[in-house]
Amino acid sequence: MALTIISLMKQVPLPSEMRMGEDGLMDRTKAKSIINIDCSFALEAGLQLKKEHPDAKLIVCSMGPPSFEVSLKKALAMGYDEAYLLSDRKLGGSDTYATGLALSKLLEHLGFSKKSKEPFVIVAGRQTSDGDTAHVPSQVAENMGIPQATFIETLESDGEHIVAKRIIEGGYQMMRLPMPCALSLTPTGIPPRRPNLKGAMRARHQKITVFNVDDIGIDHSKIGLSGSPTIVAKVTNIVSDRAPVMMSEGGDAKTLVSDLITNIESGKTSLETKEKKAAKAKKRPDFPEVDFRQGARGILTWAEIAEGEIIRPSLELLTPARELANALGNETKVMTLLIGDHVDALAQTLIEYGSDEVIVVNDKRLKEYLVLPFATIFPISLPILIRKLLFLLQPRQDVNWHRVLV
Amino acid sequence: MLEGDLMSDSNTVRTDLLIIGAGPAGLAAAIHAADRFKDNADSRKIMVIEKGKEVGSHILSGAVLKTEALRELLNDEEFHALPFDSEVMVDETFKLSESGSLKLPMHLPYMNNAGNQIASLGAICRYLATLAEARGVEIYSGFAVDDIWYEEGKVVGVKTKDTGVDHQGKRLKNFQEGTKVRADITIFAEGSHGSLAQKLLKRFDLDGGKNPQIYSLGIKELWSVPQGRIEAGTLYHTFGYPLRSDEEFGGGFIYGLQDNKVALGLVVGLDYADPTFDIHAAMQVWKQHPKIADLLKDGSLMEYGAKTLPEGGYLSMPKLYDDNFMIVGYSAGLVAMPALKGVHLAVTSGMCAAKTAVVALFKKDTTSAGLSRYAELIEASRIHEELYAVRNFRQSFQGGLFQGAMKFGVQLLSRGSCPFSGDLKTEPDETTLQPLSEYRGVPFKERFAEKLHFDKKLTFDKVTSVFYSKAMHDEEQVPHLHINDLERFKRINIGQYGAPCQYFCPAEVYELHVDKEGDKTLRIHAENCVHCKTCDIKSPANGITWSVPYGGDGPDYDYM
Numbered sequence: 001m002a003l004t005i006i007s008l009m010k011q012v013p014l015p016s017e018m019r020m021g022e023d024g025l026m027d028r029t030k031a032k033s034i035i036n037i038d039c040s041f042a043l044e045a046g047l048q049l050k051k052e053h054p055d056a057k058l059i060v061c062s063m064g065p066p067s068f069e070v071s072l073k074k075a076l077a078m079g080y081d082e083a084y085l086l087s088d089r090k091l092g093g094s095d096t097y098a099t100g101l102a103l104s105k106l107l108e109h110l111g112f113s114k115k116s117k118e119p120f121v122i123v124a125g126r127q128t129s130d131g132d133t134a135h136v137p138s139q140v141a142e143n144m145g146i147p148q149a150t151f152i153e154t155l156e157s158d159g160e161h162i163v164a165k166r167i168i169e170g171g172y173q174m175m176r177l178p179m180p181c182a183l184s185l186t187p188t189g190i191p192p193r194r195p196n197l198k199g200a201m202r203a204r205h206q207k208i209t210v211f212n213v214d215d216i217g218i219d220h221s222k223i224g225l226s227g228s229p230t231i232v233a234k235v236t237n238i239v240s241d242r243a244p245v246m247m248s249e250g251g252d253a254k255t256l257v258s259d260l261i262t263n264i265e266s267g268k269t270s271l272e273t274k275e276k277k278a279a280k281a282k283k284r285p286d287f288p289e290v291d292f293r294q295g296a297r298g299i300l301t302w303a304e305i306a307e308g309e310i311i312r313p314s315l316e317l318l319t320p321a322r323e324l325a326n327a328l329g330n331e332t333k334v335m336t337l338l339i340g341d342h343v344d345a346l347a348q349t350l351i352e353y354g355s356d357e358v359i360v361v362n363d364k365r366l367k368e369y370l371v372l373p374f375a376t377i378f379p380i381s382l383p384i385l386i387r388k389l390l391f392l393l394q395p396r397q398d399v400n401w402h403r404v405l406v
Numbered sequence: 407m408l409e410g411d412l413m414s415d416s417n418t419v420r421t422d423l424l425i426i427g428a429g430p431a432g433l434a435a436a437i438h439a440a441d442r443f444k445d446n447a448d449s450r451k452i453m454v455i456e457k458g459k460e461v462g463s464h465i466l467s468g469a470v471l472k473t474e475a476l477r478e479l480l481n482d483e484e485f486h487a488l489p490f491d492s493e494v495m496v497d498e499t500f501k502l503s504e505s506g507s508l509k510l511p512m513h514l515p516y517m518n519n520a521g522n523q524i525a526s527l528g529a530i531c532r533y534l535a536t537l538a539e540a541r542g543v544e545i546y547s548g549f550a551v552d553d554i555w556y557e558e559g560k561v562v563g564v565k566t567k568d569t570g571v572d573h574q575g576k577r578l579k580n581f582q583e584g585t586k587v588r589a590d591i592t593i594f595a596e597g598s599h600g601s602l603a604q605k606l607l608k609r610f611d612l613d614g615g616k617n618p619q620i621y622s623l624g625i626k627e628l629w630s631v632p633q634g635r636i637e638a639g640t641l642y643h644t645f646g647y648p649l650r651s652d653e654e655f656g657g658g659f660i661y662g663l664q665d666n667k668v669a670l671g672l673v674v675g676l677d678y679a680d681p682t683f684d685i686h687a688a689m690q691v692w693k694q695h696p697k698i699a700d701l702l703k704d705g706s707l708m709e710y711g712a713k714t715l716p717e718g719g720y721l722s723m724p725k726l727y728d729d730n731f732m733i734v735g736y737s738a739g740l741v742a743m744p745a746l747k748g749v750h751l752a753v754t755s756g757m758c759a760a761k762t763a764v765v766a767l768f769k770k771d772t773t774s775a776g777l778s779r780y781a782e783l784i785e786a787s788r789i790h791e792e793l794y795a796v797r798n799f800r801q802s803f804q805g806g807l808f809q810g811a812m813k814f815g816v817q818l819l820s821r822g823s824c825p826f827s828g829d830l831k832t833e834p835d836e837t838t839l840q841p842l843s844e845y846r847g848v849p850f851k852e853r854f855a856e857k858l859h860f861d862k863k864l865t866f867d868k869v870t871s872v873f874y875s876k877a878m879h880d881e882e883q884v885p886h887l888h889i890n891d892l893e894r895f896k897r898i899n900i901g902q903y904g905a906p907c908q909y910f911c912p913a914e915v916y917e918l919h920v921d922k923e924g925d926k927t928l929r930i931h932a933e934n935c936v937h938c939k940t941c942d943i944k945s946p947a948n949g950i951t952w953s954v955p956y957g958g959d960g961p962d963y964d965y966m
């Protein structure tokens with residue numbers, strides 16, 4: 001049984017040259033492009049797997065404009081055997097949901113599905129530097145109905161299973177997944193190789209197969225803007241409300257340190273914070289709002305535990321949750337799910353940090369975080385919350401949370 | 407060194423004509439050879455390997471171009487589409503004093519620029535690369551050639567650099583063996599002080615009996631200035647301040663470009679004596695001269711870079727070929743002094759090498775005898791014509807400007823020869839520095855004490871400057887700058903000369919660290935390097951060797 005390694009890859013603008021356009025969308029036209037960093041680690045993970053399985057076939061797939069061919073060529077130069085690009089104007093404006101769907105359709109078109117007789121593994125970058133959602137690998141796995149693992153650093157295979165090293169709070173998890181499966185890779189594993197000249201010469205003569213949406217038979221209404229449930233209400237530039245401060249200046253360690261000391265002593269490094277601006281009047285978004293809540297309201301957070309303690313992001317999360325609850329008014333509650341073994345005592349901490357109710361699930365078998373058992377607890381506990389779910393905030397998404405009206 | 411084995415040939419490729427370096431010399435060779443093959447309905451393969459991330463990433467020049475050579479290289483349509491910036495309209499030379507300037511009423515001999523074009527040589531090379539590819543030449547950028555492949559003592563190709571090793575050279579999981587390229591003829595077009603060309607000179611004693619090559623370092627900045635400051639097509643050259651006419655040879659250039667851009671720089675001969683002389687800082691001092699400061703006021707720095715240029719001229723030109731290889735362009739030391747123009751000679755030498763290579767391949771004689779036609783073609787070309795007459799120009803100035811001007815005046819009358827002394831010798835740049843204890847002049851820092859505080863508007867410290875070169879290096883590799891003998895370096899370079907590399911390096915690569923006990927060691931920040939090669943040239947007692955880092959590393963120039 002020959003193994004196929006499928007790498008999902010995206011080309012992104014060089015982060016240092018990325019600009020936001022007038023319309024709030026990323027302006028990708030001016031910047032130089034590179035392979036998304038996380039994706040380049042996934043490409044390398046695939047090549048590493050091939051070292052152990054020399055007869056494995058390496059395939060790289062991407063969705064994007066024809067300019068993506070540059071990066072696909074690079075993947076071929078690194079050692080990939082085949083490259084496929086799904087490219088169609090109709091895909092413009094697709095969000096992660098539509099992208100995940102389109103990519104899984106592309107794979108299906110190439111003959112890969114849950115029912116495939118031959119084993120395959122999908123490796124993808126954890127997230128892209130121009131989207132930062134980390135949704136797509138999971139969406140692809142869900143659409144295909146195959147197991148997935150995220151935050152993977154390295155992987156191995158015995159031909160039937162994938163053993164993957166997953167980063168978790170405070171350490172690693174070793175996961176064993178049956179094939180086919182999908183993995184998303186962090187940029188902390190083995191750095192991508194530089195292609196050698198021979199690889200580049202081979203790539204020069206290799207063909208990239210380009211498909212449009214009709215080639216892979218995907219319903220037009222499911223892609224592009226019409227297939228994308230995400231609405232970006234607004235994008236703002238973050239403007240720091242304090243002036244930058246030069247901590248110290250100099251060409252070598254000695255001047256740097258002495259400059260720092262002088263600056264501290266003269267008070268030059270103390271930060272000036274402006275008065276907090278008065279809370280601005282709330283502006284309603286300029287698209288129609290539909291309230292599906294039918295009176296039920298509440299915010300659900302999950303408190304992650306590592307080595308017997310609640311991890312910091314889970315506590316930090318309660319601040320925006322609290323603010324949001326207050327803003328929504330009408331006695332909106334913040335509820336927190338606490339899962340583990342003998343964790344009752346931690347509930348108090350969560351209340352102190354802003355939670356209104358804590359739902360504790362205690363079991364010896366839940367001492368360590370495990371994806372499936374934990375994931376099943378969520379829906380099971382939902383009835384307890386009596387459909388009070390409004391917002392689901394996950395501690396990992398500590399940067400941007402999307403406004404989703406449920 | 408690779409003594410030819412084809413045992414592990416899984417990673418070996420072959421081509422007929424191989425060219426190392428996609429500068430004007432290498433690209434001209436590729437284009438002309440492709441044309442010649444086509445004329446003969448021959449489909450031989452030409453391959454070009456370039457270490458810059460893209461063609462042009464490592465190209466830095468003035469540049470005022472004499473266009474005849476490009477006209478010979480290209481067809482009419484291609485020539486007219488060359489991305490020149492602007493034609494020279496104004497051409498003036500100034501003698502600077504600390505705050506004054508005096509316009510020279512006429513041009514220095516050999517410095518007339520009427521009809522020449524100002525250009526970004528990087529942009530020209532990118533364009534030439536598309537013309538070469540359209541002719542079927544395969545150009546691979548982002549690959550560093552770091553070894554020559556010999557068989558029975560003869561060059562038979564090269565090897566690209568292994569990647570994926572740690573600081574000690576130990577293979578990492580992403581190790582990729584470099585590829586061996588076998589070629590019937592290899593043309594080395596690596597530019598100034600090519601690292602492979604240096605190996606060839608030694609191995610085949612190509613420079614035996616010649617004057618040692620001497621160099622200048624050129625620091626260049628590209629600025630955007632407010633409308634109306636300088637017309638596109640304006641050339642100003644300066645000499646004098648901040649250089650001392652008796653000690654430092656060189657001068658400044660200011661070229662007005664389209665869209666209110668200005669290219670400016672300072673070029674200084676590396677045969678100076680003060681071990682603390684800092685050319686980057688000298689350029690910052692030069693910019694504070696009112697003539698230049700007024701021009702740049704409220705403008706902004708766009709790019710920064712530095713590169714050396716060979717200046718020895720005709721008498722330092724090595725033998726340029728041997729069995730299976732030729733050397734072209736700056737690697738061959740081809741530059742027309744005193745105007746510092748090298749592009750047209752690079753192109754011409756590339757074309758001469760291409761003509762020679764094509765005939766040699768057809769005749770199946772790529773031996774030294776088969777390639778000797780290259781030297782004949784060069785002798786019959788503008789290269790000889792332009793270099794021979796000024797063969798004694800640069801050496802004349804090794805004793806200072808006044809003496810130089812006198813000697814050069816005589817040479818102008820005597821068609822380049824020195825009636826009383828015979829041809830003049832050069833001294834290698836690494837030997838002209840004086841130890842700290844012997845140097846009697848005012849050290850650099852004292853000379854310009856008031857002008858060395860950089861305001862980050864008009865003037866910049868080195869680290870900030872390097873940022874504008876976009877230099878980057880993978881840290882996971884054997885550092886490409888090597889101290890040849892640590893003990894000797896400590897004793898001579900640090901002990902006697904006070905580590906001049908910390909001053910002459912234009913990219914803050916070298917830092918002299920003094921610990922609590924007063925013990926001095928050199929720290930190397932190789933990731934800053936802009937590949938100018940000064941350290942390889944100027945370090946006393948052959949202190950430092952520059953070798954190629956991973957392909958694609960180094961600066962990433964846009965419009966230099």
Ligand SMILES: Cc1cc2nc3c(=O)[nH]c(=O)nc-3n(C[C@H](O)[C@H](O)[C@H](O)COP(=O)(O)OP(=O)(O)OC[C@H]3O[C@@H](n4cnc5c(N)ncnc54)[C@H](O)[C@@H]3O)c2cc1C
Pocket residue numbers: 426427428429430431432455456457458462464465466467468469470471472527549550551552595596597598600601602624625626671673713714715734735736737740741746747748749750752954
């Ligand atoms: C500051 C300055 C101002 C100048 N002004 C003028 C001017 O006004 N007019 C003029 O005519 N000339 C000028 N020159 C000279 C002109 O730039 C040179 O003559 C010309 O660039 C030489 O061309 P070349 O092809 O030999 O080398 P380069 O242009 O240096 O090209 C060499 C190429 O080879 C690549 N390379 C080197 N080693 C390797 C390796 N080991 N593996 C792979 N690739 C490699 C390099 O990255 C580079 O791209 C100036 C030069 C300088 C530095």
Ligand code: SF4
Pocket residue numbers: 887910911912913914915934935936937938939940941942952
């Ligand atoms: S390290 Fe050497 S080659 Fe690199 S920038 Fe400094 S002097 Fe130039």
